[in-house]
Amino acid sequence: MNGIKERIALQVVEGRLVLPAVIECSSLRVPQTLIDFVIDTGSSSSYLSEKEVKRLHIPIKQRPSETEVDFGGSRFKQVKLPPFQMYLLREDKEKEHFDLPLSISALKTTKMSSKKVRIAEELPSILGLDFLREQKFSLHVVLTENIAYLQYEG
Amino acid sequence: MTEAITQMLLAGRSDLLWFESSASRLITKYNNQFIAFHNQEILDSAGDLDVLLEHLDKKGINPSAVFIKFVSKIKTIL
Numbered sequence: 001m002n003g004i005k006e007r008i009a010l011q012v013v014e015g016r017l018v019l020p021a022v023i024e025c026s027s028l029r030v031p032q033t034l035i036d037f038v039i040d041t042g043s044s045s046s047y048l049s050e051k052e053v054k055r056l057h058i059p060i061k062q063r064p065s066e067t068e069v070d071f072g073g074s075r076f077k078q079v080k081l082p083p084f085q086m087y088l089l090r091e092d093k094e095k096e097h098f099d100l101p102l103s104i105s106a107l108k109t110t111k112m113s114s115k116k117v118r119i120a121e122e123l124p125s126i127l128g129l130d131f132l133r134e135q136k137f138s139l140h141v142v143l144t145e146n147i148a149y150l151q152y153e154g
Numbered sequence: 155m156t157e158a159i160t161q162m163l164l165a166g167r168s169d170l171l172w173f174e175s176s177a178s179r180l181i182t183k184y185n186n187q188f189i190a191f192h193n194q195e196i197l198d199s200a201g202d203l204d205v206l207l208e209h210l211d212k213k214g215i216n217p218s219a220v221f222i223k224f225v226s227k228i229k230t231i232l
Contacts, residue, residue, distance in 0.1 A: 016232075020170055031218050036166070055207065055222060072230055089164065123232070
C-alpha cells in the first residue's frame with residue numbers, strides 16, 4: 001500500500017458497517033467478484049458466507065474443515081481457503097484502488113434441512129478482527145456524523 | 155484490467171447506496187427473497203438462492219458483477 005494513513009470508506013447498510021470490495025482467487029478459479037463484507041468487531045475471524053461460496057462455485061466439500069463455529073444462530077464448519085486477492089477503493093483518490101492479500105475461511109452449514117440451509121444462506125460475509133490486525137487497519141466510526149472508514153496504520 | 159476493477163468498486167458503492175436508500179420499498183416488495191441488483195436495478199429475485207442463480211445464468215448475467223442480498227422484514231443478529 002502506498003503512502004501513510006490511507007483511508008477506505010465504509011458504508012452503513014441495514015445498520016451494519018459494510019465494505020464493498022472486489023475479490024479473486026486464481027487457485028480456486030474465482031474471477032474478480034464484487035462482494036459486500038460486514039465489518040464485525042465481534043468476530044475474531046473472517047468468513048465467506050454460504051451464499052458467496054455458492055455464488056462463486058467454491059469447491060469446499062473436498063477441503064478439510066478446521067473446526068465448527070456458531071454464527072448468526074447457525075452452526076457452520078469452518079473451511080480454510082487459499083489466499084484471495086482483495087481490491088479496495090481509496091477514499092482520497094476515488095478513481096484508484098489498491099490490492100491486498102486476504103486470508104479467509106468459508107462457512108458451510110452443518111444443517112441438512114432446507115429451512116436451516118436457507119437461514120445459513122441469508123447471512124453475510126464478514127471481516128473480523130483478524131482482518132484489521134493483519135492489514136494494520138484502524139476502524140473509525142462516528143455514526144452521528146455519518147463517518148465510517150478504515151485507516152492504514154502500517 | 156485496473157480500470158475494470160475500479161469501475162466495479164465504484165458501481166458497487168453506488169449500488170449499496172441505492173439499496174440502503176430503497177430498503178423499505180425493497181423489503182415490502184421482495185420480503186423473504188434473495189434479490190440480485192446492479193446499476194440501481196433489480197435484475198431478478200427468488201425465494202431460493204439456487205433458483206436465483208439459475209435465473210441469472212439463463213439471462214446470461216455474470217453473478218460476479220452483481221450484488222445478491224436477502225431482504226426480509228425480520229432482522230438477523232450476527
